[in-house]
Amino acid sequence: MRELNVNLGERSYPIYIGQGIMEQIGELFAKHGISKGSPMLIVTDSHVEQHHLPNVIRRLEAAGYKITSYTVPFGEQSKSLRVLEDIIAVALQAGLDRKSTVVALGGGVVGDLAGFVAASYMRGVKFIQIPTTILAHDSSVGGKVAVNHPLAKNIIGAFHQPELVLYDTSTLQTLPDRDVRAGLSEMIKHGLIWDANFVAWLEENAEKLVHLDAEALEYGLYEGCRVKTIVVSQDEKEHGLRAILNLGHTIGHALEATAGYNELLHGEAISIGMVGSAKVAVRLGYSEHIYTVTKRILQAFGLPTSLPQHLDTDEIMSAMMHDKKFDEGNIVFIVPTEIGKVEINKNVSAALVREVVEQLKLEV
């Protein structure tokens, strides 16, 4: 078991990563001061429920916790105010009080949704993340929680840090191959923005990671979380540095919105977005090597690096303009300056991004 600490003063918390750590869930909750006197609510989704929910409930009840659970339909559409309202009804009926804890058992959707429930129920109760996807190594660290609005993703939310994150790598064994690869996309991003050595290690271990080798996975998740943790500890509420975590996301979010949330998984969209960012970098005069390595590593993981031809460039650009990575009208773009380093560039023109989007359709 590896342990990481996210340093945020009185809001600091640990991340535990390891195979089979779910067996210690009762002890770990108690160690971190989670109340047994107040009811606890576990939020999960219809995919995760069957694999893990009974086991988690059994262990927590054996440890003396009072558990209520709520299962939302699998998928992004559950991140809505409607579903939030349903969950709050369940919380009220179960008698959750201010000392209660909301637990997210699932991927990023469940984490974001349950996290916003925890942030807003009675103006904030405790929150625990139990991520069950690789992608969630990103979303479960850092305290950003949100639901979607029909007009924009993640636009209604909060910064609400968890009490702890429990990452049992054995839960990842049931993931579909496509989700594994898409999840690794965020891990690659963490390398590209911060650590050239990690990028080299990722490229060497692509096969092991894609096939869920336990040891490689534990190390990769640890390193990915470590980068995220360093960035988040320095900028909890996204006033500056934290923006670098958006490498590939300006284009990526626009692709997700345009393609509909099912054609492209988040990790696939940002994979294409990271190739786009590398192309922007080259256009701004940075080394061609950035583009070559970025594309090569993403392809090693079987991730898409070109943009589906049928997506309309106007729609993509329009979605980008509605995205919240704008700052007083200027586009904020994360540009790689070498492998393992990026800059927050506030002067990238929409025209240049548009050209890059067009070129992404022609990538081989």
Next chain:
Amino acid sequence: MRELNVNLGERSYPIYIGQGIMEQIGELFAKHGISKGSPMLIVTDSHVEQHHLPNVIRRLEAAGYKITSYTVPFGEQSKSLRVLEDIIAVALQAGLDRKSTVVALGGGVVGDLAGFVAASYMRGVKFIQIPTTILAHDSSVGGKVAVNHPLAKNIIGAFHQPELVLYDTSTLQTLPDRDVRAGLSEMIKHGLIWDANFVAWLEENAEKLVHLDAEALEYGLYEGCRVKTIVVSQDEKEHGLRAILNLGHTIGHALEATAGYNELLHGEAISIGMVGSAKVAVRLGYSEHIYTVTKRILQAFGLPTSLPQHLDTDEIMSAMMHDKKFDEGNIVFIVPTEIGKVEINKNVSAALVREVVEQLKLEV
């Protein structure tokens, strides 16, 4: 013009109180660093709109601000997730970004609703309160913002402090008499929990306050806000002391829920609740004087002190059990121990409260 400061470290903010200070709105916004580069959203209601919105927009636009406004229907039913979603749509369409400000122009409903929009839009943007009711001298100070759930009031919310509060007493002149009296109920509460001298002053000045005498109003609002400010500064997130602000609210909220939100105004419900708290105090062995003075002052303001006969005691008690002033199953009750002092009593039995509720129906 009087000025108060709410001391909350980096979240500190000033409250300006005075007749005609709306004339300086542009200067005051600029003085407190409100951006002119990002669009601003004013949220108001259908009652306040006609009296004040055009004037506020005109002055802010003259000062160089880009304004969008949104008017919600008057009344508690606007504090819903549905209306929140509508306002967020307007914010998105107007291009509000992370440096934008949401302004609440109105009473407590508008303040709570717009405040939760500000707290959750893009995970938090700036917020300004321009209260236009007396009741809002309470709700506009302290950062508690929320919307209602069909099953419970104020259950979905956040702590989100404003950048400043602008209290122009001339906006109060258009208030209906019933709202004036109900608003003064919270002012009396601030006296009862903290300051016997203020209680004596309130009783002497009841007539002036009810008839909106400008000087009395400015002093009363200042003192009411001052008490609230002291309490909030010591306990921003309601871990302890802040609970004393709930004097009369445990019974009061239950009455509001049972009567439906229109039969009893909030201030009327807590007026009855404060008489109930005084009766609980006497039953616990505190001086009869507490009950006599509490009832006398509330009657001097023309506020109700007995409970409508037709309200069902079982329903009231059931609503109380669902209220969030419970802590691991024990009822938390604010009990006056003398005039100007209260205690947070965690051992008041539901049976005693039930008896007091029954007695409140027999009050003369």
